[in-house]
Amino acid sequence: MSFGISSIATILCRSGEKQQQRFDRDEDGILSLRNWVTLEKCDVVACESTSDFWVPIHDSLIKHLSFIVGNARDMKAFTHKKTDKIDSEVIAKLALNGMVQPSRVFPISHREYRSYIRLRRKLVQKRTDIKNEAHAILAPEMFNLKDVLTDIFGKNGREILSGICSGKNVNQILQNLSPNVRKKSAQIRELLDKEISQSAAIRLKICLKLIKDFDDSIEHLEKEIFNHAYENHKREMEILMSVPGIGELGAATLIAEIGNFKDFASGDKLASWLGLVPNVYQSADKYHNGRITKRGPKGARWILTQIAQAAARTRNSKLKEFFNRKKKSIGHAKAIIALARKIATIIWHLITNDEMYEDETGYVKGEGQRRKIVETEIFSVDERISIISEIFAIVEKKKPDI
Known part of the structure; x- marks a missing residue:
């Protein structure tokens, strides 16, 4: 078909x-x-x-x-x-002729859970694009807010930017900032003495609104993601989060993208399915290893790479020692991929054997803050119809006039 x-x-x-x-x-x-x-x-x-x-x-x-x-x-x-x-x-x-290798097909409920994870990642990428656009708006205006604040899109940064866009004076902006930031009031006053153009203010205001909308949507998705993860995969979440570099979101993403770890006969089989193993070419008696196959889900490969980056920075862990050894011989980038593959084999072993991660170096992972489980919003049939109607209305509105 x-x-x-x-x-x-x-x-x-x-x-x-x-x-x-x-x-x-x-x-x-x-x-x-x-x-x-x-x-x-x-x-x-x-x-x-x-x-x-x-x-x-x-x-x-x-x-x-x-x-x-x-x-x-x-x-x-x-x-x-x-x-x-x-x-x-x-x-x-x-x-x-029996020559079609069946792909893994997840149950409907798990596909829906995975769709939350994938949509969240797309929204985060879109939000990053808008933040970069905001930086691009501020740069020609010589408004270097990043010299004062670590994150210009944090609570204080947004207060300053929205105050500028709405025409507030310096004192009004300063009184709404946190005490720690108000200590830098002299620097902030010097910065706010500069005026930005009307065009920049309008574009910046739109960017801030879009970032707020993305934040709200991502927060809503995360409620659904963690509700499902802790209700259906609580033990897997605990095991995965015991591994260096794996946080709450990383664990939820791995569960969504991989599904049942016991579908794989070994950790190497899982790594192969994830596309973290090299292409192998053979001619006569000569073998050549190429780049990794990248055959599995992109989301799982991406999150494992991020986890490997975090694990490589973790102090007093075997994973960091492994990364440092590999880095000397194959370089930083390849060592990260090698570490991602190693983590894939480790988490397969831990989950299939129901074991928590233990490190011989004495590494102990601190307790992270867990998300609160909140009641999932249930839409009635009428509400679902209303949502579909709104989508069709938007699509019709976008159609060009002929």
Whole structure:
């Protein structure tokens, strides 16, 4: 089965008989597809994992017959032509001969949890872009607030920036700052004596509003993320957070992206699935290791890299000693990837054996502050319909006039 604007399905028999049909990618089309493959008594349905197009079809058919989701990159190795019809027939041939390696398909509830994690990461990236834009607005104005404050988008930084945009005087701005920052009042007064242009003030005000909106959305997502994590994976969270470099968000992200650690026979298998192992090329008796495969989920690989960066800075830990040894021979960047792979194998061992991390060097991880579990907001049917209506209204508004 191949996906375009619609879905093309091909049925192949051992006798060589072939049938091919196109189905709309909507509820009626998926129902027609299900009726067709069940009427023809198909033994297995296979498709490529193109974006999330396969999800509604998989969820509709999986209760009725065997369904395989294959890696799209693997499918491309068997054909040099690229049309939906050819793709559909190639996938059918591979499935008929048992040549489609099934991908891991998480349960619906876990996919929803993972979608929170991935959306949060995208929002954080967007927020960073807006913060960078705000820095770019302030730079030509010679308004060097970062020389006074460590984080210009913290509580005090936003108070100063929003005060400037709304036309407050210096005394009004200073009285709303924290006592520690007011100690630098002389520097702040000198800075606020400078005027910024009207254009800069307008753009900066918009940036601050967007950052506030992103903060609120990220906070809301984090409530959902940690509610699910502590309600369904409390023990895994405790184990993961005992490892140097892994915090609460890192643990929740690893659980979301990896799912059931026991699906893997070993830590090396997990590292391979995550794409943290090198490509291997062999010619005659010569082996050559290339770059890492990067075949697994990007989110898991990214968070493990961030965790490795933190672990490499952790004092008195075996992980830091490992990083320092590797760094001498292969350099900083490769040593971080090597450490990320090592952490992947360690967390597989800890979770599959239900053990907490212990360090021979005497490293003890301090207790971090845990998130409070709050009641999840439940939307009624009417509220869900209202949300969908608002989305359609926005889409219609964006359509250009003809």
